[in-house]
Amino acid sequence: MKCDDSRLDFYAMYKREATEYDMDYVKKYDEDLNTTLIFVRRLPFAPASYLTCLYRRVCSLPSVLPS
């Protein structure tokens, strides 16, 4: 019975510590991911805009002209 009591005590402590640890862990990685997502949300804007320009140039080349 004493062992079961000590086991319950341990798991109560474990749950408390694990919850705190997991919150810190997830928060840290979540911040990293949010940083990435913010940056990614903006970064493709530059190549995408530029690509639009290039794509228009590629398509507008006079390859359709009669030789």
Next chain:
Amino acid sequence: MPLQAGLFSAVSSAFVIDTHTKLETDPNEQSAALLRAILIILNQSAIPNESPAVPPIQEDPPSEIVTATGLMYASLLISLLAAFVAMLGKQWLNRYLRHAGGSMIERCGDRQRKCDGLQKWPFHLFIESLPVMLQMALLLLACGLCRHMWSINSSVAYILIVLTALGLLFYTIIVIVGTSSYKCPFQTPASGTLRSLWEGIGHQVISAPRSTSVTSLHLFQVFLSAALPLWMVVKNSATYTILRSKQAIVLMAQGLAQWVQQSTPHPPSPILLAEIQEDLHIPQEVDHLSQGASPPQEPTPLPIPPLGGTFTSTSESAGPWLGSTALATLEKTNANDVRCVSWILWNITDSEALDAAIQLASTIRWFEDGLDVEPPYNLIISTLKSCIDSTGEIYPGSRNRAYHSAQAVLWIHICAMCVSEEFVLKFPLPTILYSDRSIDQDLRHLLGSHSAHDPLRIIQHLYTIRPGLTSVYFQWTSNVLLHLSWANQGVPGMYPVHQDGGQDIIPFNATLNRLLTSCIFFGWPVKEEVLRIQDKT
């Protein structure tokens, strides 16, 4: 800061587009020139002094356009891939926080399995790869810009190339500096990877001569030369001591008679029983019991569990208490306990949590789950040493922590004894200097076991019954001896070495443990799932 970086990239891209349209010839001008040429051909009187100039025909796009477009698309896709991985990472983190139902202990076990999975599978690599992917996307974008600008305006291209080269140089220096020193604040994922690779190569170079000197053959020879004589010493000593306590054995045998008759007996070791009977003059009924109710058969000794600590009982005889499903549950519970205790010891510094973990560490079965026990073992030893000052006095308020740490250290050492001789060497008992004045009898007795490095002396020490020892101590030692008996098949249940008082405080559960230990010693069947239960009352 990231938001500013994103906004900056958006603003800069707008400037790039604007500059690009100014530097490059507008493709619409070609259409206008063609229309003008058509107009001149159709109606030369409209513009009389001008000849139609047809723009040159170009079959394929220029190579600089193709290169720049490829680099831009690569940059775009890599950044989108980074967004995809980041989105997956957020889903994985949500799943990690979402626990399954069940009791608190089951949820804790589920959480620990997920946490171990995070360590086993390189989750952090995915997260840390995201900045690398963005850096690659940025580099490709810069290269594409330089290439395209080179074909348009070399002066502007020079500026871009110089700035890109400076950025690359800056990043290279940062990686080198970060790799050279961990204390350097300019750490990047690349520098961390390079440093771990460098340390791994250095460690292999240093440890290579040592690993070749200790061969597996040498370890096997050491094991054989040490384990076999040790086994004989333990068994013979146990036989001798049990012969000394004649009356106790006879009473034990008579008390067990009825229980043995109800089960299918595994005959005990015939040599040992013959010695006992010869010396004790045990009456015929006990001899009959030893032979069992069944007709004479070749003795089938109880299988010794394989070295490695996996206690797989093949005993078919039924005990009335638990079945195989319960055994599987107990094994799973024990595996959870081992993982959770190891995790707490390794990651948490809270003193209450450490105390609870160390207390549980002295009851769970180590080495069953393949987990590396060395880190928690060393941590418990350091905790034990931190409870005692240089003069051997226990620090105030550290008695319970020292007691449970000493229990856990001894328990892990005994579990290692049950696995192999090599493990005993791997988990040596620490030498603890302590003062007799400041500690109670239980703790003194435990620390005394630590100084007995011989397994036989440890067993004798655990069997010793002295005045002043509490029932808690007897409870724990009886479980230890039962475990040892099950693993080694050689520890007698009744082993009164120094029985000079204190027997009346042995709790009933400890007596049951010793009774079961005797059953194992005599070769009678005991179900493993019964042994795993701490409180057998």
